[in-house]
Amino acid sequence: MLTLKNLSKRFKSKEVLHSINLRLDTKVYGLLGANGAGKTTLMRCMAGLYEPQQGEILYNDEPLHKSKSFRQDLGYLPQAFGMFQELTLYEMMDYICSLKNIAKSKCAFEITQALTSVNLENKAGDRIKTLSGGMLRRAGIAQAILGGTKLILLDEPTAGLDPGERARFKNAVSELKKDRMILMSTHIVEDIDACCDSVIVIDSGNVLFYGSCEELRNIAIDKVYIVKSADSDSIDGDKFILKINELEGEIYHRVLARGKQDYQSEKPTLEDGYMCLVKGLA
Amino acid sequence: MPGERLGIMRRLYLELKNQQFYYFVPPVVLFIVVPLAVLAAIKNGAGDNFPECAFIAQLFIPSFAAWWPLLTLKEYLNSPGRELLFVYKSGRDSLLLKMIFLWTLYLLHVLIVFIYFAYVFDYVWFLFIAITIQSMFMIALGYFLSLLFHNTFVPLIVNFSYTSIFVLVLLYSPLSIFQIGTSFNAGSLDKSTFVGVIALILFYGGYQLEKHLYKNSI
Numbered sequence: 436m437l438t439l440k441n442l443s444k445r446f447k448s449k450e451v452l453h454s455i456n457l458r459l460d461t462k463v464y465g466l467l468g469a470n471g472a473g474k475t476t477l478m479r480c481m482a483g484l485y486e487p488q489q490g491e492i493l494y495n496d497e498p499l500h501k502s503k504s505f506r507q508d509l510g511y512l513p514q515a516f517g518m519f520q521e522l523t524l525y526e527m528m529d530y531i532c533s534l535k536n537i538a539k540s541k542c543a544f545e546i547t548q549a550l551t552s553v554n555l556e557n558k559a560g561d562r563i564k565t566l567s568g569g570m571l572r573r574a575g576i577a578q579a580i581l582g583g584t585k586l587i588l589l590d591e592p593t594a595g596l597d598p599g600e601r602a603r604f605k606n607a608v609s610e611l612k613k614d615r616m617i618l619m620s621t622h623i624v625e626d627i628d629a630c631c632d633s634v635i636v637i638d639s640g641n642v643l644f645y646g647s648c649e650e651l652r653n654i655a656i657d658k659v660y661i662v663k664s665a666d667s668d669s670i671d672g673d674k675f676i677l678k679i680n681e682l683e684g685e686i687y688h689r690v691l692a693r694g695k696q697d698y699q700s701e702k703p704t705l706e707d708g709y710m711c712l713v714k715g716l717a
Numbered sequence: 718m719p720g721e722r723l724g725i726m727r728r729l730y731l732e733l734k735n736q737q738f739y740y741f742v743p744p745v746v747l748f749i750v751v752p753l754a755v756l757a758a759i760k761n762g763a764g765d766n767f768p769e770c771a772f773i774a775q776l777f778i779p780s781f782a783a784w785w786p787l788l789t790l791k792e793y794l795n796s797p798g799r800e801l802l803f804v805y806k807s808g809r810d811s812l813l814l815k816m817i818f819l820w821t822l823y824l825l826h827v828l829i830v831f832i833y834f835a836y837v838f839d840y841v842w843f844l845f846i847a848i849t850i851q852s853m854f855m856i857a858l859g860y861f862l863s864l865l866f867h868n869t870f871v872p873l874i875v876n877f878s879y880t881s882i883f884v885l886v887l888l889y890s891p892l893s894i895f896q897i898g899t900s901f902n903a904g905s906l907d908k909s910t911f912v913g914v915i916a917l918i919l920f921y922g923g924y925q926l927e928k929h930l931y932k933n934s935i
Contacts, residue, residue, distance in 0.1 A: 482804045511804045515797035521735045530731045533724040534805040578801075 436460050436616050437481065437586060441490035444476055444640075451476045452640045454490065461585075463612045465627030465634045465648075466620035467709055473640040474620040475514060478590045481618070482511045494586070507535065510579030510587040514594065517571050520564040524555065524574055527563055531578045549577040553607045569600025576607055587611070589619040593626050605629045624706040634705075636712055643712050648705055655703035655711045660690045662698055670696055675714045677707065691716050725810060729818055732789045739788055743781045747826050751777050752833060759837070767838045772884070774834075774848055775895045778827055780880035782852035783859035783872070786819045790860070791869045803930065813924045816860050820853055827852070843905060850909040850916065851894050855880075857919035864926035 437459045444452040451473050468474045479485045481492060483499045483506075491498055494505040519527045525546060532542040550556045553573040558566065566574060572592055579587050589608075593601050608617065608630045621627060627634055627648065634651050636644040644651060660670065664686040667676065671694055678689040691707060693716050711717045733740050751773060758769035793799055793812060827848065834841040855876055862872035883893035894912045896905060 479800070484800060484804055506805070509804070511801060513798055513800045513804075516801065518792050518796040518798040518802065519731070519735045520796075521737045522731060526731055526734070530728055531805065533727050533731075534802070534810070536724065539727075575798075 436495060438493040438496070439481070439490065440493065442477075442480060442487050442492065443489035444473075444480055444485060444487050450640060452480070452487070455637075455640075455642055457635065457642065457645065459616055459618065461614055461616050462632040463608065463617045463619065463630055465631035466618055466637065467622065467624065467627055467634055468620075468637040469622060469713065472637050474622075474637060475590055476640075477637065478511075478588050478618070478620055482509065482588055505586075507582065508585040510581070510584035512572075512575040512579045512587075512589045512592055514591045516575040517563060517566075521562060523560050523562055524550070524566065525559040527574070528559075528578060528581065531581055535582045537582045545581050545583075549581050550574075552580065552610060553577045554603065567600075569596050569603065572596060572600070572604055573607060576604070576611070580611055585615055587615055587617045589617065591620055591622075593621060593623055601626070624704075624709050628705045634709075636709060638713050651708040651712075652703050652705050653708065654717045655691065655707035657695060657700045658691050658693065658711055658716060659701040659703045659707045660692060660696055660698045661687050661701055662690055664688050666698075670698075673714075673716055675710060675716060677710055725814065725818070728810075729789075729815065732792065732815075733785065735792070736785070736788045740785070743784050743823065744826060746777050746781050747830050751830055755834070755837070767840075770834060770838060770841075771844050772897055774830075774844060775851065775897065776880065776884045778830070778848050779851035779855045779894075780877055782820065782823050783855045783876050785823065786816050786856050787859050787863065787869045787873050787876075789815055789819065790863045794863055794867050794869055811924065812864075812927050813860070813920060816856050816920070816923075820856050823852060824849055846906060847896060847909045850913045854894050854912050854916040854919070857916040857923065861919040861923035861926070864923050864930060867930075 439455050439457040442452055442455040443450060455477065466474050466477065476485065480487055493499070494502045494508070497505075499505050519530060522530070528546040528549065529542055532545060537545055546559070547556065550559055553576050555570060555573055555577060558570060563571070563574075575592070576589070579589070592608075593604055596604060605626065608619065611617065612630070619626070619631065631648060633647055634644065635642060636651070644654075662670065664679070667688045667690060670690055670692045672692060674690050674692040676688045676690050680687050680689070689701075691711050691714065754773045754777070755770050758773060759766045762769055790812060793802055827845070831841055831845045834844075858879075859869075859872040859876055862875060863869050866872070883890060884895055884897065887893060888897045894908075896908060
C-alpha cells in the first residue's frame, strides 16, 4: 500500500533520514524511537509535507504527488493539533471535510460518524478552545478518519495525555483498525504494545527493526534480569539498568545484559526488546 | 470545479467566523470611523473638502485591507496544527487565492463607502481606483512578509507603521504609495500603476515562498 524506497531527507547539512526502505499494508504500525530519532520527519515525508532529497514514496505503486487517491485516503494527526480555536468542533470538522473535498451532502453524516467513533458526539457544539487535551487528541483522530480514509498517520498521539485519556485513545484506535493502515509514532512503548500489530524502530534516522511486536520482544530473550541493587555490578559484559524498583525495603534493578548470566532471566517485555536494540545489546 | 469553488468559499466563511469580533474591525473602520471623520472634515472645513476626504480615506482604508488576510494567514502560520492544513489542502487551494478573495470582499465594503462619497464629492472614482490598488499592495506586502517571517505580527506592525509614516509624516516621499494633496484624475493613476506592479511582484514572491513553506523546512 505505502512503499518507501531508499528515502533520505536532509536539512541543510544534517541528514535526518538515511536510506529508509519500508513496505506498509493494512495493519496498525507503531513507529518507535527516541526524541530526535527522525519520527516526525518520516511522518511528514509520508504525509507529502516534505520532499525527500533521495528516494521515493509510493502509494499503491504510484508516487505520492501523482497519486489521485492519496489525498483522499490520507488522514493525518500532527503532534500539535488545535487550530481554529474559536470555531465549534463541528465547524472545524466541516472545514476539514471541505479541505478533503468531501461532498457537502455527505459531510453531516461523516462528521457525526467520526465524532461518535471517538465518543465526542456530545461535544460537537463546543468551541475548540474549551476542549481538554485528551478530547483534542480524539478530535484529531476524528478528523483523520473523515471521509473513510484508508491511510492514517498519527504523530505522537498520546503525548501529554492522562492515563484515562490514553486508554480512551487506544480504544478508539483499536476500533478503527479494520481495513486501514494506521501508523502511530510514539516513544511510549506501552502504547505500541496495546494497539499495534507491527513495530518499526528508528534511531538517528535509520530503521533498526521492522517486524511484529513478538519479534521485538524476542530480541530480549535471556537478556532480562531482576537483581538486587548490590548484585547489579556482578552482571558481566555490556549492560543497561532499565528500571529501579523497591520491593519490601529492598532495591531491585531490572537489567538488560548481553551474555548469559548466573541469574534466572525474566520474560521480556516490548520495552526490553526496544531498549536492547537501541542500547546495542541485541 | 464548482464544488471546489464552493468549498473555498465555505472555508473562507469559517476562517472569517473564527476571527470572532476581530472580523468586525474593518467594517467598523469603513462604515463608522471613515464617514464620521469625513463628516467632521466637511463641517470644519471651508471650500473644497475633497483633499481632506482623500487624506482620511488613504489613512484608514488601505491599512485595514490586510486585517482579514493577516488573521486568516495566522491559522496557517502560527496556530497549533497548521501543518495539517498544508497536508490536506490541494495545489489549487493556495493562500494566494485566499488573499485575492479577501481583497475582493474588502473592496465590496469599500465600494459602499465610495457610493456615499459619490453623493458628497465629484470625481471620487479615481480615488477609489487608487485606494483599490493601495489595498492590494498592503495585502501583497502582508502576504509576502508573513511567509518570509512565518509570522503575522511583524507584517501587521509594518503595515500600520508604513501607513502612519507615509500618510502623516513623509507625505511626499517617493517611497510612499499614497497620493496626498494631489487631485485625482486619470493622469494621477500613473503612480497607482507602479504600485500595482510592485504588489504583483510581492504576490509572486509570496507565492514562491508559500510553495516551499513546508517542503524543505521543519
